[in-house]
Amino acid sequence: xxxxxxxxxxxxxxxxxxxxxxxxxxxxxxxxxxxxxxxxxxxxxxxxxxxxxxxxxxxxxxxxxxxxxxxxxxxxxxxxxxxxxxxxxxxxxxxxxxxxxxxxxxxxxxxxxxxxxxxxxxxxxxxxxxxxxx
Amino acid sequence: xxxxxxxxxxxxxxxxxxxxxxxxxxxxxxxxxxxxxxxxxxxxxxxxxxxxxxxxxxxxxxxxxxxxxxxxxxxxxxxxxxxxxxxxxxxxxxxxxxxxxxxxxxxxxxxxxx
Numbered sequence: 001x002x003x004x005x006x007x008x009x010x011x012x013x014x015x016x017x018x019x020x021x022x023x024x025x026x027x028x029x030x031x032x033x034x035x036x037x038x039x040x041x042x043x044x045x046x047x048x049x050x051x052x053x054x055x056x057x058x059x060x061x062x063x064x065x066x067x068x069x070x071x072x073x074x075x076x077x078x079x080x081x082x083x084x085x086x087x088x089x090x091x092x093x094x095x096x097x098x099x100x101x102x103x104x105x106x107x108x109x110x111x112x113x114x115x116x117x118x119x120x121x122x123x124x125x126x127x128x129x130x131x132x133x134x
Numbered sequence: 135x136x137x138x139x140x141x142x143x144x145x146x147x148x149x150x151x152x153x154x155x156x157x158x159x160x161x162x163x164x165x166x167x168x169x170x171x172x173x174x175x176x177x178x179x180x181x182x183x184x185x186x187x188x189x190x191x192x193x194x195x196x197x198x199x200x201x202x203x204x205x206x207x208x209x210x211x212x213x214x215x216x217x218x219x220x221x222x223x224x225x226x227x228x229x230x231x232x233x234x235x236x237x238x239x240x241x242x243x244x245x246x247x248x
Contacts, residue, residue, distance in 0.1 A: 013200065058196075066179070066193060066202070072158065073151045077200045085196075092196050099194040 013074040020082030028087045054091035058084050062095065141238040142215040146206040146222060148229040149191070150179065160204045163225060167218050173210040173240075180205065186228065209238060 028050050036046035058080055065076045084091045093116055100109035146163060154162035164175045180203030182192040192198045208215065215233070222231055 062193075062196075062199075066199075070158075073200050073202070080196055080199075095196060096194065103194070 012072075013077050016074050016078030017082035017085075020078040021086040024083035024086030027083075051088050051090035054084055054088035055094035057087075058091040058095045059098065135242045135244060137238075137240045137242065139238055140212070141209055141236055142212045143234045143236045144208040144215050144218070145232045145234075146208075146226060146229060147185070147231075148204050148206070148226060149185065149201040150204050151201040152204075152226075152228065154225050159225065160206055163206055163222070166221055166225070167208060170214075170218055170221070172208055172214055172218060174208070176207045178205045178207070179203070185230070209236065 031053075032046035032050050034046075035049045036044070039045045061079050061084070062076070065071050065079070081092075093113065097109045097112045100106075100112060146160075148159050150158065150160070152159035160177045164177060167175055180191075182190070182194070183203035184190050185203070190198055191201050191203060193202060208218065212235075219231075
């Protein structure tokens with residue numbers, strides 16, 4: 001048998017992200033449903049709870065899997081990019097903004113959070129306008 | 135006990151996704167040089183860097199945090215370090231090895247204290 005060497009990144013990582021992503025999407029769907037049925041009202045609590053819990057989890061998981069325990073990189077990618085990314089992309093936004101704050105790049109951290117929010121609102125507006133124009 | 139002498143420092147630069155027969159390459163290298171009776175080995179994970187493909191790996195951007203840099207440091211006598219070089223030739227398919235002559239100061243507890 002020829003020696004197995006080189007990268008395991010493409011194959012295992014892609015499958016891991018796909019499977020974990022499916023689970024993350026369903027976790028989001030489930031929790032959002034439970035929360036918004038329990039606290040119905042004007043404020044979208046379901047999305048809020050999902051976003052904030054996702055941000056907490058990405059901080060916890062990333063530090064555990066890089067600084068505390070050693071796991072294969074594809075496991076870390078499956079959880080952080082796959083599961084938590086599908087659960088809420090707000091986790092990535094928050095994580096990367098936090099990293100910028102840690103580096104003292106306050107301007108970039110603000111630009112990242114506020115930029116995503118305002119550009120997101122503008123993009124929805126444009127999408128709505130485009131949808132209605134069709 | 136304090137021991138002083140000439141030795142060699144060998145550094146291996148690889149990525150954490152590099153594998154050897156299904157296990158992490160850095161882990162395999164540490165196990166292998168331990169079998170060879172080397173004095174010691176230390177594995178360090180970098181937080182950012184780039185290699186031969188000029189692709190940035192960084193723990194600050196989630197998407198770029200998948201293959202963080204790994205440095206394996208081995209310090210021993212020149213003969214012992216030269217002995218493991220052919221092993222690394224076989225195991226490292228992509229990466230970098232650097233060699234330096236170093237002054238070594240080693241501290242050893244007397245056997246009965248260990």
